[in-house]
Amino acid sequence: MSWERNVVIKSEHEIELLRAAGRVNAAAHGAVRDAIRPGVTTQELDAIAAEVIRKAGGKPAFLGVMGAYPYPATITASINDELVHGIPGKRKLREGDIISIDCGTILEGFVADSAFTTGVGEISKEARQLIEVTEKALEIGINQLRPGNRVGDVGAAIQEYVEGLGYHLTREYTGHGVGREMWEGPQVPNYGIRGRGTLLRKGMTIALEPMVLIGTARTKVLADQWTVASADGSLTAHVEHSVAITDGDPVILTVP
Ligand code: MG
Ligand code: MG
DSSP states (O other), X not given: OOTTTTBOOOOHHXXXXXXXXXXXXXXXXXXXHHHOSTTOBHHHHHHHHHHHHHHTTXXXXXXXXXXXXXXXXXXXXXXXXXXXXXXXXXXXXXXXXEEEEEEEEEETTEEEEEEEEEXXXXXXXXXXXXXXXXXXXXXXXXXXXXXXXBHHHHHHHHHHHHHHTTOEEOSSOOEEEOSSSSSEEEEEOSOOOTTOSOBOOTTOEEEEOOEEESSOSOEEEOTTSSOEEETTOOOEEEOBEEEEOOSSSOEEOSOO
């Protein structure tokens, strides 16, 4: 598909619907976050998210997404070196792990998509700093989501900050427009050149998602054909918000 042809400008009403989906997605995240502790399995976390979404009248957006085979769960749960798309299962979280939870909710035909990374119990200073840098990268990127800027301004701001601190960004996975579809245009990489790429306009809604790796930008897909991990086994983090571009400040849709 052409990412650039697929840009959809939303009305204020449509942005309100996205905001409602975002609220449910944030509630699912909150419930999962509260349950993260040593000993819990990622499949238990998945069930918690599914229940919150269904009780709110929504549907999990990731369930059934086509890859090598249909994605089998509500959340992705990516632990330590796993960057994105980790499939929930019987693995128990351990003290010192870091875990990224990505989740999407469909409500009234609109999709919200967001992710967070957190520690399990006490984590290393290295892990804590990685999460802080990834969260700050998202904040820096969101601040660039303004009419008149271009997609390259967003990626460049994230890249300068993250790579300037010696961390790495994958080139293989990117942010994206979000709306009635989970993937709309434009594609929004976490790297770029200022002044280049699609012009940002009021009414565009973007899922921005820095994916930061400590040791390398290279990734590998694991045997389950979904889970993406760092090529060198180093720690990774991923955070994401769906955001609306407005005349004023960008509006984060995936918060409570
Ligand atoms: Mg996501
Ligand atoms: Mg996304």
